Amino acid sequence: MTEPRRQYARAFGGLMLRDTRVLVRNFAPFVTRTVMNPLLSVFVFAYVFPKIGQGMRGGGASGANFATILVPGLIAVAMVFQGIAAVALPLSMELGATREIEDRVLAPIPNWLVAVEKIVFGGIQGVVAGLAVFPLVYLVPATPVDVHVESWPLLIVVIALASLASGALGLALGTIVRPQHIGLMFAIVVVPMTFLGCVYYPWAALGPIRWLQIGVLVNPLVYMSEGLRAALTPGLPHMPAALFLLALTLAVLALSFAGVVAFRRRTID
Amino acid sequence: MTAAIRIEGLVKEYAGPPPVRALGGVDLEVMKGEVFGLLGPNGAGKTTTVGVCTTRVLPTAGRATVEGIDVVADPPRLRRSIGVVSxxxxxxxxxxxxxxxxYHCRYFGMTGAESAARADELLAQFQLTDRARSLPTQLSGGLAQRVQVARAIAHRPAVLFLDEPTAGLDPQSRLALWDLIEGMRDRGITVLLTTHYMDEADRLSDRVAIIDAGRVLVCDTPAALKRQVGAETVLELKLAGNADGLAETLARIPGVREAVPAEGGIRVMAASGEGLLPRVVEAAAPHGLRDVAVSEPTLETVFIQLTGKALRD
Structure with a gap:
């Protein structure tokens, strides 16, 4: 490595260490915000509903139980939530009123690498969140969950791409959305993304509503859910791997680009 | 002496709306090891100038180098040479x-052990050891500013930028920070200080540039700038009545260099205060004289003479 590159690597490492320290200090809130949504979702939909006889079936012709459908979807949602809670919300504050991003922007490292560090660290938190959620969605349901990994490489690639996409989404939202509009962002971005992200139903099951099936393809969460479905519950209908891998790669690139550009605009006049 | 900061024809325009020309061609040269004050009212272009030198603002035209490094060409390299307190x-x-x-030290490539040692050294040096575990939200303004200065010099930069470092501080914290800044000079660190407090610029700076509306008006030592006023005494007259013809009357009094209308009255610049006051009071009495303030020229007087307005509006 040339000397500047070694210095960039060290500064990047310093930024990662700082974020790790903050994560460790806030571990309890981190776990709480990570597990609450999937825990309650899986508890109500896959434990309470079957017990009280209120069926929810999204498996279509495959006959898979709803708990199995939920596993990949809820993991995907947990990852996306990390991108927003771990990257977008703090960043919006650090770029806004407190300007505390300044010391990191003034680190001896190119501006875009400070933004990329946010994506990478958000991605790591996404992976941790996915791992924390897995036992919940596996163990809580009243009906047995049918999870098996056919291809570990596929699972690893999907998790890597999905977590980077979450981090990049967090960077883009945190830099583009003004702090005063963060509440609105939940209403117009996060909620529709989740409900229309093929979390509670496989994409193929949307067949009868063709316009919706096409429309949700702009939602990156669809490809995370479908990718995890292909990797964890291959028995369920899912998109072809080539399609969701391509779409996730494009989402990572597009969101990262938008986020890095917006980050630069927010930090350099 | 060689230059630590060299600024040539610096222009910065913000697209707006409305479009703003924050810097209209600034030229400055700050020598190595000097404490340089950039004095001007709010909105004069001080923060923009510092922003360009610290890689946070891209100039529209012109050029700036710090320690010989062009601020636009290689920002990461430049940042190793500068410390910034905003x-x-x-x-x-x-x-x-x-x-x-x-973590600041880690960003600048120090190892864990080096960073820990440097952090502890700075805590001791800035009398912050008992605050080591406090969060920034628990600090008073003065303490927070002290931590910011400590952080800014943690990687041992050659040039320190202080942008309005004492704005909003209580008088005691202000004096404490002045001591710290004087300590920087003793350590050979070049300091560029922006302020709208003329006493701060006067007390701390080896040289001062007065800036207004995006342009440097004058640049010299505080003593030379005050001499340039051409008067030893400044009398500020406040009048209840109108000042018609008074300026001309006052200007004819021996020893008076200049008498000009000012806010709420007239400002008289004179060679010496000796025997002058009774004659001025006598002349001004019919115009409803209600207050006279006698002082030596300050940097504020220089600013007023140059721009016709006060530093703090």
């Missing part, structure tokens, strides 16, 4: 005081 508290709220120092 007018806001930009301490990392999620980290303790010690961690603010520690």
């Amino acid at each position: 007018q806001y508290n930009t301490l990392d709220r999620a980290c303790t005081v010690r961690e603010n120092l520690y």
Whole structure:
């Protein structure tokens, strides 16, 4: 490595260490915000509903139980939530009123690498969140969950791409959305993304509503859910791997680009 | 002496709306090891000038180098040579005081052990050791500013930029920070200080540039700037009545160099105060004289003479 590159690597490492320290200090809130949504979702939909006889079936012709459908979807949602809670919300504050991003922007490292560090660290938190959620969605349901990994490489690639996409989404939202509009962002971005992200139903099951099936393809969460479905519950209908891998790669690139550009605009006049 | 900061024809325009020309061709040269004051009212272009020199503002035209490094060409390299204290508290709220120092050192490539040692050294040097585990939100304005200065010099920069460092501080914290800034000079660190307090610029700076509306008006030592006023005494007259013809009357009094209308009255510049006051009071009495302030020229007088307005509007 040339000397500047070694210095960039060290500064990047310093930024990662700082974020790790903050994560460790806030571990309890981190776990709480990570597990609450999937825990309650899986508890109500896959434990309470079957017990009280209120069926929810999204498996279509495959006959898979709803708990199995939920596993990949809820993991995907947990990852996306990390991108927003771990990257977008703090960043919006650090770029806004407190300007505390300044010391990191003034680190001896190119501006875009400070933004990329946010994506990478958000991605790591996404992976941790996915791992924390897995036992919940596996163990809580009243009906047995049918999870098996056919291809570990596929699972690893999907998790890597999905977590980077979450981090990049967090960077883009945190830099583009003004702090005063963060509440609105939940209403117009996060909620529709989740409900229309093929979390509670496989994409193929949307067949009868063709316009919706096409429309949700702009939602990156669809490809995370479908990718995890292909990797964890291959028995369920899912998109072809080539399609969701391509779409996730494009989402990572597009969101990262938008986020890095917006980050630069927010930090350099 | 060689230049630590060289600024040539610096222009910065913001697209707006409305479009703003923040810098209209600034030229400056700050020598190595000097404390240089940039004095001007709010909106004069001080923060923009510092922003360009610290890689946070891209110039529209012109050129700036710090320690011989072009600020646009290689920002990461330049940042190794500079320390920055901005007018806001930009301490990392999620980290303790010690961690603010520690991680800053890590960003600048020090190892864990080096960073820990440097953080502890700075805590002791800035009398912050008992605050090491406090969060920035628990600090008073003066303490937070002290931590910001400690953090800014943690990587041993050659040039320190202080943007309005004492704005909003209580008088005691202000004096404490002045001592710190004087300490920088003793350590050979070049300091560029922006301020709208003329006493601050006067007391701390080896040289001062007065800036207004994006242009440098004058640049010299505080003593030379005050001499340039051409008067030893300044009398500020406040009048209840109108000042018609008074300026001309006053200007004819022996020893008076200049008498000009000022806010609420007239300003008289005179060679010496000896025997002058009774004659001035006598002349001004019919115009409803209600207050006279006698002082030596200050940097504010220089600013008023140059721009016809006060530093703090």
